[in-house]
Amino acid sequence: MDVLGFIDLPGWVLTIIIILITLYLYSLWYHSLWRRLGIPGPRPIPFLGILPRYKQGLAKTDLELINTYGSVVGIYHGHLPVLLVSDPEMVKEIFIKEFSNYTNRPVPFKMDEHSAFSVGTAKDNHWKFLRSTISPTFSSGKLKLMVPKIQRCCSNLVENIKQQSKQGEQVDMKGVCETFTMDVIASTAFGIDVNSQNEPNNQFVKHAKAAALGEIFGPKFFLIMMFPILKHFFTIHFMKKEAVDFFRSVVESAIGLRKKGQEVYNDFLQLMLNARHDDKQSDYFTIGDLKEFKNRGLNNSEVKENAVTFFVAGYDTTANTLAFACYCLATNHDVQDKCLEEIENICHGERPQFEDLSKLEYLDRFFNEVLRLYASAVRIQRGGKQGITVKGVYIPKDVDISVPLYALHRNPTYWPDPEKFDPDRFTEENKAKRPDYAFIPFGVGPRICIGMRLALMEVKMALVFLLQNFSFSPCSKTEIPIELETGGLIRAKNGIPLKINNREKP
Known part of the structure; x- marks a missing residue:
């Protein structure tokens, strides 16, 4: 084929060139959003x-990114803004004042029908219904x-x-804490004694670890990032099927x-x-008004999926923390001594009671600094149903609004010498300065972590139990x-091995 009278190209070569140019222009168009809105950010790779x-x-x-571009940064995951x-102040506006618009977490793909029943991923009135039904579990009386x-x-x-x-030998506190939190969530939430701490290869811990390895970062998700229209066609599972099936069977046995x-x-x-209705109804009933849900x-499905969510979420995040x-105790001996x-x-040497915990003010400051x-999470996210302007910044609908907790909590404007471990940042006097x-x-607003x-x-x-019995050293x-691991949760990549010293009882 003669091109402009100068070059004679085979038709198939010209076709490839046209396709490549079209794809490049397609990418440039997707990547023009933040530039058009005047929001700073790094130059995206096509x-x-x-x-x-x-x-x-x-x-x-x-x-x-925050250190380079400021407190509002426009980025792209593939072509997803x-x-x-x-x-x-923007966090307050979006997560609290505009919560009716930012009720939901952004999910840029089709969820499998089971995931839609979880309080973590449910939307709008379905989420409100689940939240109001489940929240009483965490009242002071129940705790x-x-x-x-x-x-x-x-x-x-x-x-x-x-x-x-x-x-x-040194003890890997990451592994030890994982078995502990599994025992706690199984016993307090489900009345099951799983004995993880005495069984190194316990099936509950094994499957809880595997559950997080779903398809979120698999090939289908990356295709959606590059071609967002595919989100209407690809179903993605949040958690690994084998692990979810294991916990579903455990919950079914407990119910039986x-x-x-x-x-x-x-x-x-x-x-x-107690809140379940056994009459016939659609298992995939996730739309309707709030009154209809309550009735x-x-x-x-809601019982089973929220039970599975609690097994996995209650185990991993708490263990890491x-x-x-x-x-932090091992690397700050002065703080350890004060605690x-x-x-x-x-x-007074006795095991702590519920009322004692509220009296441990320095321990509370220590834990807040941890x-x-x-x-646990690197970011928290919301997606808007409508475009709005917040503090002069226009945010289109359906955009993933992500608060980078790791960066926010290290901003020297609010946290001088941010890498220094200092529980006194959380005295009443210092809190008033921020x-x-x-x-x-734990997030913010009505959708704050339900198990906090x-x-x-x-x-x-x-x-308290640990410090009554041990001291920790590097x-x-x-x-x-x-x-740290490179994913969306804060985890120690190589474990947390520490030296354990027994305390002598008086």
């Missing part, structure tokens, strides 16, 4: 956006009833560490036992069962600073 930057890890990338917002079970798990944690440290037995349960599963009660807390002194003054540096939403480790109160009680109870294998 079709990839900023994905190659994530080789260094999501947390480090967010920190780099994402707005990073770390301005506390107090869980204390004996948590105390038993804490005692097992102490014995587990004693056994592992007998040989004089409750139907036969006479024991009274006051836990997460029982509350859902029908929970269906079987407790392990990081032990690391122990307060515990002795409040508990959460500042090592909040914007309210500069510290949001249980997680706080569980970790603080464990820390060992030859302890990384300072810790190398």
Whole structure:
């Protein structure tokens, strides 16, 4: 084929050239959004956006982007636009004042029908119904009833560490904390004794670890990033099928036992069962007004899927946070001594009770500082149903609004010398100097982490038990600073090995 009278190209070559030019223009068009809106950000790579930057890890990338471009940064995951917002006033506007518009988490693909029943991913009135039904599990009265079970798990944690440290070897606190939190979530939420701490290859822990390895970062998701129209055709699973099937079978067995037995349960599963309606209804009923939802009660799929969500989420995030807390104790001996002194003054050598936890003010400041540096999630997200303007910034609908917690919690404007570990940042005097939403480790607004109160009680109870029995120190294998995994959760890539020293009982 003669091109402009100068070059004679075969037809197939010209076709390829036209396709490549078309694809390039297609990519340029998708990547023009933030430039047109005047929002700063890095120059995207055609079709990839900023994905190659994530080789260094999501947390480090967010920190780099915020430090370079400011508190509002426009980026692209492939061709999917994402707005990073770390301005506390904008966070308040979006997550609280405009919550009716930003009710939902952005999901840029078709969910499998089971995922749609989880309180973490449900939308609009369906989410409101699930949230209002499940939330009473975490009232002060219900949490107090869980204390004996948590105390038993804490005692097992102490014995587990004693056994592992007998040989004089370092103890990987990440692994130890994982088995502990699995025991807690199984016993307090489902009345099941799984004994993870005494069984290194426990099936519950094995499947909980595997559950997070779904299809979120698989080939289908990357195709959607590059060609967003495919989101209407590809179904993606949040969690690995084999793991989800295991936990579903566990929940079904627990439900079956409750139907036969006479024991009274006051836990997460029982509350859902009490709200369940056994009459015939669609198992994929996720739309309707709030009154309609309340009239029908929970269906079987909602009971099972929220139970599975609690198994996985309650295990992993809390385990990571407790392990990081032990690391912070080991690398800050002055802080460790202050925590122990307060515990002795409040508990007098006895096991902590529910009422004691609220009196441990320094331990609370310590734990907040742990959460500042090592909040479980790197980002929290919302998606808008309509485009709105916030503080002079226009945000189109359906855009992923992501708050980069790792970067927000290290912003020197709010946190001088941000890498320094200092619990006194959380004295009442110092908190008054910061914007309210500069510290949001569990999220913010009506969709804040539903299990937050249980997680706080569980970790603080464990820390008291641990400090009553041990002191922590770095060992030859302890990384300072810790190398983090590169994904969306804050995890220690190589574990958290520490030296454990037994405390002498008076």
